[in-house]
Amino acid sequence: xxxxxxxxxxxxxxxxxxxxxxxxxxxxxxxxxxxxxxxxxxxxxxxxxxxxxxxxxxxxxxxxxxxxxxxxxxxxxxxxxxxxxxxxxxxxxxxxxxxxxxxxxxxxxxxxxx
Amino acid sequence: xxxxxxxxxxxxxxxxxxxxxxxxxxxxxxxxxxxxxxxxxxxxxxxxxxxxxxxxxxxxxxxxxxxxxxxxxxxxxxxxxxxxxxxxxxxxxxxxxxxxxxxxxxxxxxxxxx
Numbered sequence: 261x262x263x264x265x266x267x268x269x270x271x272x273x274x275x276x277x278x279x280x281x282x283x284x285x286x287x288x289x290x291x292x293x294x295x296x297x298x299x300x301x302x303x304x305x306x307x308x309x310x311x312x313x314x315x316x317x318x319x320x321x322x323x324x325x326x327x328x329x330x331x332x333x334x335x336x337x338x339x340x341x342x343x344x345x346x347x348x349x350x351x352x353x354x355x356x357x358x359x360x361x362x363x364x365x366x367x368x369x370x371x372x373x374x
Numbered sequence: 375x376x377x378x379x380x381x382x383x384x385x386x387x388x389x390x391x392x393x394x395x396x397x398x399x400x401x402x403x404x405x406x407x408x409x410x411x412x413x414x415x416x417x418x419x420x421x422x423x424x425x426x427x428x429x430x431x432x433x434x435x436x437x438x439x440x441x442x443x444x445x446x447x448x449x450x451x452x453x454x455x456x457x458x459x460x461x462x463x464x465x466x467x468x469x470x471x472x473x474x475x476x477x478x479x480x481x482x483x484x485x486x487x488x
């Protein structure tokens with residue numbers, strides 16, 4: 261199993277550009293989520309999904325969109341990039357519905373918005 | 375609402391000495407508690423979790439954590455630190471029966487000196 265994969269590993273954008281961060285998992289996990297990691301802020305939840313076709317907002321959803329058309333994929337879209345979105349983005353998945361299920365994280369995407 | 379506090383941004387310890395990384399939590403009802411570790415330029419990896427039962431939980435790489443309900447704490451410990459333990463450590467909590475998406479603390483940087 262590849263686990264959770266994320267592409268690209270690194271991206272530079274100009275303010276106002278749009279892009280999609282890809283996330284895929286091959287563990288048949290129901291739950292998937294996107295976090296951003298900023299120095300001193302820890303991990304903050306952006307959006308999450310509890311199954312195909314179902315998404316919800318997390319703590320910091322503004323400026324981001326998600327969709328979940330399949331169990332495997334959970335892309336994160338930046339509609340109009342801003343310097344405040346410079347961060348490291350992590351995708352995670354978990355089986356869901358089980359007590360104490362752990363999350364599996366991807367390797368991250370480092371995004372720089374100029 | 376659920377929250378996690380990691381009161382120390384950084385913990386320094388000499389190799390061979392015991393280490394403790396602190397975590398306190400707030401949650402409605404019974405907690406599920408987790409520790410994750412992040413090595414440089416990597417995603418988070420699961421270390422251990424408390425769901426129910428014995429308050430002392432043993433995990434990967436010789437780490438353990440003690441659940442203390444009265445103090446709402448879940449401190450991470452290791453009897454003898456290694457230089458290779460140097461990393462960023464995250465505590466996470468979610469409420470039993472609540473959202474399956476946990477809340478993470480800000481992280482504590484552990485530095486083990488040779």
